[in-house]
Amino acid sequence: MLNEFYNYIANNTLCFFQSKGDVLQSGERYCLKLDTEEMVVGVDDALRNVTSQNNIQGSYSYGDVYSTFTLKISENMQVVVAAKRDGMTDDFLATLRNAELTENRFPILIITHSAIDTITSGTGDLAAKGMPFHAQSIIGKIKDDILKAQLSIADRTLLEVELKRKQSDRYSDKSSLFEYSDLLTVLGRGYVVDADYPSFSLLPDPTIKNMVDPKKITARLEENHKFFEEINRVYKHGNIQDELGNEFDKELVKQIAASKKKSLPWHENLTYDLVKASQDKLKKNWITRLR
Known part of the structure; x- marks a missing residue:
């Protein structure tokens, strides 16, 4: 069931960069920090799939030692995606963060679960205030998506009740995307199934x-x-x-x-x-x- 959750994050990440469009600058650095490597792999795979399906996927290689994919934002702008998975080290992520990615100096999106702040320093954190995965932004987006989704009255009410419960739960980590995984899974799928309850x-x-x-x-x-x-x-x-x-x-x-x-x-x-x-x-x- 987490596939819908990963797809939701991937689609919103892609929408964020597409919405920036012409204002994206060469050499900009962004970071999406997740809770676990499993989440990193899931979101990275989902981004690969959605860009491939929409024919907006490019490729990037760092010499002969590393290759990954890019998000094609426009004819002259792509975002290199570097995920901490499959043995990727923090040192190499830092190398990529500081490198000039092609002669066009493409922006980079680092997807990591590392607790080391040096990896994300100097990057635009997608979970920072005003960014798509900040706690307030997540809640606002979920509320909006619940209203816009083609849900039954029962399913919509269930999601609204659950969101309010999470907001009032003082023990929940409202800054963690995974905290909202159940809600985002249903929104990604479009309806509630018995296994969700x-x-x-x-x-x-x-x-x-x-x-x-x-x-x-x-x-x-x-x-x-x-x-x-x-x-x-x-x-x-x-x-x-x-x-x-x-x-x-x-x-x-x-x-x-x-x-x-x-x-x-x-x-x-x-x-x-x-x-x-x-x-x-x-x-x-x-x-x-x-x-």
């Missing part, structure tokens, strides 16, 4: 797809999230029988306990409706006993 701390909910009232959808999502968080906490750190036995019927509790014993995801084969029905069944049994 657990990444949003939600149980799959086929019923919600047919709902059209945003207020009712939001209320249902909030209860769904509450169910997921409570069960997930107990599954990881609590006593399943003692704590969940007071909330859900014994069949569900038994199923969750069995999943933990087998080290399986507890939410496998469960939906919001099943969990809600389990809670309602226990409440009904209590009422019956009190009569």
Whole structure:
């Protein structure tokens, strides 16, 4: 599912350079700093694919020791892409950063996961304020993309609720692109699938797809999230029988306990409706006993 996430970053990176167009200057240096080498490889591959598909890919070689691709921005302007992958060292990245890339002195985009600041010093950080991957820019772009995307009412509401939750979560790293990977994956794909729900701390909910009232959808999502968080906490750190036995019927509790014993995801084969029905069944049994 991360392919859509990488494609989203690649497309927005390409749009950034295309939007600069004629104002790009020879010798300019840019940097996109990601969290891991896996992300670097994913974004680098996605950029290669999108430029190839759109016939705007060039090539660049540094002597006989290194070759990469370029983003063709105009007839006379290309951006060399240098990614820290496949054994690329920080020293060699620094060499490329400081080199005159062809007689045209093409700009360079360094994609790295290195913690060494010397690699990115003197470069235009794409995560800096006013740049496309600054936290405020990401949030603004996601909001805009949610509004523009051809999404169902349920999918749009889910993404809006999730974005608000991330913004209010004081423990989330709002400067990290990966923090928004689940949202960007859905936007890149264009719709929510059942496998997305657990990444949003939600149980799959086929019923919600047919709902059209945003207020009712939001209320249902909030209860769904509450169910997921409570069960997930107990599954990881609590006593399943003692704590969940007071909330859900014994069949569900038994199923969750069995999943933990087998080290399986507890939410496998469960939906919001099943969990809600389990809670309602226990409440009904209590009422019956009190009569």
